[in-house]
Structure formats: structure tokens, C-alpha cells
Amino acid sequence: MNTENARVQMRKGVLELCVLRVVQKGEAYTSDLSQALKKADILVVEGTLYPLLTRLKNAGWLEYRWEESKAGPPRKYYTLTSSGEELLATLDKEWNQFVNAVNALSQS
Amino acid sequence: MKKTIDIHLGGLLFHLDEDAYDRIFAYLEAVKQRLKNEEGYDEMLRDIESRLAELFFASLHPGKQVISIHEVTSAMETLGRPEDFSENSHQNEPIADTTEASVSSGKAMKRLFRDVENGFVGGVSGGLGSYFQLDPIIFRVLFLVLFFGKGIGLIAYFILWVAIPGAKSTAQKLAMRGEEVNIENIKKSVEEEAQRMKARFQEGIHEVAPAARHAAQGMGQATHQILKGLGRALSSLLRIIGFIFLLGLGAAGIALTVIGTFGFSWHGEAESGNVMDLFLTILPSDMASSIFWLATGTLVLGLLIEIVALILRFTFRAKITPYAWRLIHGIAILSAMVGVIIWVFIGLRTGLEFRQEAYYMRSLELKEPQSHFVLAMSSQRLPHERNPWQTHGKAKMGNAEEEGTWSTDGNEIYFEGIALDIKQSLRNVPSMEVLIEAHSGNRRTARLKASRVEYSLEVRQDSLLVGDVIHFPFEDRFRGQNVRFTLYLPIGHKVYLDQSLLGYLDHVDNLQNVYGPKMVGKYWLMTERGLRLWEGSIR
16 A cells, blocks of 8 residues: 555645745745754655745745845745735635544544 | 866855766756746746755865765755656656656657767767667668668768757757656766766776876876877867768768769769869869869868867867857868858759750761671770870760770860660661760750760771770760760671770670670671671682
């Protein structure tokens, strides 16, 4: 039985929500994000974040500012926009409903 | 000592080991392939490169200035496989491939590339072999066989060479072999390549033998460097010479094909004198001889530019920027190409002048009431037999079975282009028919050229003397001029074939079914059924 694929798909599904949650806690740089998500065992590699962040930024949910870095090239620090906050609130609600619904399936 | 390569990444300069560079290059290529259709591609790529730069930067300290394969591998682990970069992909899905079939088979779609590295000339056969999963030797032999068919193989090869792109990047090499373009395969391929190069290099050292290595050590590092440079220059040079040689052969092949297509064979060579004269005997008369120098000059110039640049680059280590190098290379190739194009043009124009043939016929009645003749060949002198410096050579044209000698004094072209036949006459008077053939671009000029061909035919009391050399004005050029003498003999008439006719009687029909050597020195009688050996006495 291949559980790996199901796990990957599940993580992929909630990745967007998780990124928004981490960014909400404070400005975040790509490697900050990846570290937080790796710790939570949601993400394995950083690469996946680049298309996602670009997409969220293009959709107007995230914005970034440049910050000079002593450890290499300037970094992009991401923050939530107001519409990003709204999106997160909606997704949070949906997530809770989802978790409840899934749990309810095994209880009944 | 290891060679390093400098790269710019996120606005910073890094020194990378060669193998580290290969690895990261292949990696970024694969990532690009993966992301190329996504929105915000450029931005993503910049971010990824910045992050790589940051990771590399973090690994450097005053005691470590060069990025090695180790840092590259760890950076790649942090960022993930190229497959991880696309949001909505499945695991292990092949990149750069939209066909459903290839996803399920796990093998990527195969593409036709030239196998530049394993090829003998341009890698066309290697590429075809990879594509059809056959041994490339099959295609090599095929091209070689076709080459002898009027050069078709060469032209086909040449066209394929231009039309099929070479497999340069690792991704293309994999696509050529039909392997999936993912990071494992790219890595594997790059590593194999590195191994191969290493092996080849070591092989080279072994072949050079310990003595040479010893000598190299003795001569010191500088000399060793120069030798190495020379070796590289030489191998590049050989490839370029091969390339230009093939271009030249291609042009010649096209010219030969055109001439061959119009059903006419011409074959000539100079034995002495100057090549220019040989060339002028075939060049269209409205073309200035300077075109020969232009075509040859541009070809040679291209070659020379390349040689000088290579020597400067590898032997004297001249600093040539990649831009300047490309420029020089471009000029050299352009020059050579111009030469080739002119050659093709000359070939086509010349070939087209063989397109139309015309005949000019004269008939001579032999009114003397002779019942028998002596037929003989008078051997005439060619210009070079008087003056050995005159240009001469061999040529075979038109109906002639054998090649004959030609020679020119600059005003006239002299050529042993005659044939002989004996046939039954329907009238009771013997006659000699002279059929002159010539070719040109149209029938009118072909007839004109035929009418200008001069031959020699002497009638004496009881003998006919045919000259073995024809001549025509130099400006008419070699256009298949030849003369066929046919003796029409009424039934009951006899002819004595002189020893001098040996070599001209190989296709004269006779009842004895013999040729040349058995026909000369004898009397022959024309009967109702054909020519028959006459063994009776002659009054």
C-alpha cells in the first residue's frame, strides 16, 4: 500500500493555508518559511515554495519588501495584505469545518 | 590543482569547481524546464538563484573560497529536486513533455539530434542510430554507398547536418537517447561524461608513453601547457578542416549530380600545365576566371582565419573574449560558406550547359569506283606533344568508350574524342558519315558548337584516312564534343582495316563476332547479313 502518495497530496493541499498562517505571525523570508514548515513536517524542500509564493503575491494576497542582507543578496520579506488576511480567515474557517467533517466520519 | 569556473549568481561572483559547475548547471536547467510554463517564471528564477547565492555565500569563509561539489549537493538538498518546484505536478513526472504516453511509459519522447560527441563527422549517423535504435555504422555505410552514387550521400548528409540540431545540452543528449529528463538522469549523464573525459585524458597520457611524460616534466610546466594547448588546437583544427573539406566535397557533389542528372559524364584531369587552364576548359565562357579565385580564396581565407585564431587562443593563450571569439568564428564560417556557395553556383551553371545536346552531320560520298578501301587512322599531334608545358589531361565524353587525351594551346582545345563504326549501305556507293555532337544550354548554341568542331578526314586513291584528334575553339569549352565516323559500305565492297585502327574497333558488328585486335590487318567484306572476314585474294 502506498501511503506516501496520500501524505504528499494532503500536505500539498494545506500548504497554502500553512504559508499564510506563518506569514501572519510576522514578516517572513523564504528560508524562515521553509524552516517553520519543515519543523511542522508539512514541507520537505524549499523549492516548492517559490511557485506558491509567486502565485500568492501575484494574486494580491502577499506583498514583500526588500531587505539588505549581510549573508548574501538582498532578501524578500513577505507580509499579508488586507485581502490576504480575509482569505486566511475564510480558509481557517473552511479548514476547521473540514477537520470536523473528516473526524465525524470515523466517529459515526 | 583544479580548474575553477566563475559564475554570477544573485549579483555575486562565485568560483566553482568544474564538476560543481556542471552539477549546478544541469540542476538549474532542469528547474527551468520544470518552471518554464508557469506564470512569473523570471521572478521565480531570480529568487531561486538569489537563494542559491545565499546558500553558497554561507558556506564560504576566508579559508574556503571555492564552491565544491559538496556545497552544491547540500544546496540542492535544501531546495529540492526539480520535480518539487512545480506546484501541481505528480511525483516523478517527466519534464518538458506534454504527451500522455510518455508519462505512463516512464520514457520521455525521443527527439532527433545529432550525436556531436560520438560522431565521426557531424554526428548525423550517431543521431539517427540513437533515434531508430540501430547501430550508427548502418547509417555510415549507407551514406558512404550513396556517396558513390553521384554524390547523393554527401548531399543528403550535408542537408541533414544543417537540418538536425546537435545535442549540446545534457537535456538534449537525454532526449536524443529517449531518456527521461529528470535530475537523476542529468546527474548521471554529466557524471558519465566527466568519467569519459577523464578516461580519455588518462588514456592519452598512457599513449604518449612514459618518455614523453618524462620529457614534459623536464621541459617544465610552461612547455607542458603549450603542448596541451597545441593538442587542443590541433583537434579543433582537424574538426574544422574536416568540416570545410566536407563543405567542398558537398559542393563538388552537387555539381557532379547536376552534370550527372543531365545524362552527361565529363571527367577531366590535368597532367601538366596549370590547373587554371583545366578549370577554364569547363567553366562557362561568360564567367570570368576570377570567380575561380574568388571561390577558392574565400574558402581558404575562412580556413586561415580559423587556424590563426586557434593558434593564438590555445598556444599563445591570447585573451579572446567569448564575443570576439564568436565573431571570428562567424567570419571564418561565413567566408568558407561564401566560397562553397560560389562553387555550387559554378557547378550548377556548368551542369546546366550540358543540358541540351545537338548533332551536326556531314556525309561524304566516295565516288571513286573502288571495290575495296584501306581504312586507316592518322595519328595527329597534340599541342603538348610539341611543347610539354602546354596543359593537357584525360577526358571521357559522350559516346566515347575510353577516355582520351586532351591538350590546349589556349586558342583551341584538342581532344582524342572520336569513335568509329562500319555499317551496311543501302545504296551502291560507299560513303562516310560524320556525326558531330556537342552540348550547351540550348539547342541553337549546341548546334553552333557542334558546327565549330573540326576533324580530319582524307580521301586518297584507295584509302580513307581518319584523324584521331578533333579540335574546337577554346571559348566553346568542353561541352561533350565528339565525332563519330561511320563508314557505309555497299554489299560486295571490301575494306582493309589498318593496324592503326587498333583501339577504335571494339564495337563494330561483324559475323565473326570479334573485336579490335582480331579485326585489324585483315580484309572485311560487306555481305547481306553483315560484315564478314575475307580470306580470299585481292586483285
